[in-house]
Amino acid sequence: MCAKKVPASPPMPTMLSAHELSPSWGLAAVVDCETTGFDYEKDELIEIAVVLFAFDRETHEVKGVVDEYVGQREPGRSIPRDATAVHGLTKRMLKGKDLDYVRLREIARRAEFYVAHNADFDERFCGCYFPPRPWYCSMRHVVWTTRTEKWQKLEKLLRRYGIIEKQTHRAIDDAKGLLTLLSLRNKAGETFLHEMITRAERQKEALERLRREAAATRVHEETERKRPRAGCLTLTCLILTLVYLLSRC
Secondary structure (H helix, E strand, O other): OOOOOOOOOOOOOOEOOHHHOOOOOEEEEEEEEEEOOOOOOOOOEEEEEEEEEEEOOOOOOEEEEEEEEEEEOOOOOOOOHHHHHHHOOOOOOOOOOOOOHHHHHHHHHOOOOEEEOOHHHHHHHHHHHOOOOOEEEOOOOOOOOOOOHHHHOHHHHHHHOOOOOOOOOOHHHHHHHHHHHHHOEOOOOOEHHHHHHHHHHHHHHHHHHHHHHHHHHHHHHHHHHHOOOHHHHHHHHHHHHHHHHHHHO
């Protein structure tokens, strides 16, 4: 019996040198972080990875990696055991460590937008370290599956598409894995990066249209509320006419 052939892991986008970059390409950054927990007010960032990549502006084909940074910092609070069980980081491992904030901001400054899987989470923990840019979410803006949300977790998606990570739930490996995933193509022949961006832009346009329509409706209702009713206006005219005639008597 022949052994079942295991599909080859998709190659990660290669590192590009400066002379390989085209002026027509765009630059964006994949961001991933590890934290002490999920509470934005109490928990802290302890590891962050940023992978700057080049892409074709029309097709959103990933051209390659331009730069990357990964750093760790010692938190001011303890790291719960359930968090350590996920990413393997302990406070002892992080003792005395801090991020290179200048380098981190320099890489992020070159990006036109940021990409993260569950971007709301990463933006809340990492956004303060970056220049303001749009965030795109690869979890919400790509139709990965019609099943429940747990089937959209990055770890499951990477396994589904044959992408092998060195360490799961570590910032640099998750960031590189996500970039590899986004460089692949969907059934329509488009890269998942293209699907993510176009869906996000359509959603943004739809929300803007709804806001404009809601604002126009409010203005119309306010105008109608202030406008005198026809009956009241006629009665007012009659009273004024009567007062005028009486004054002439």
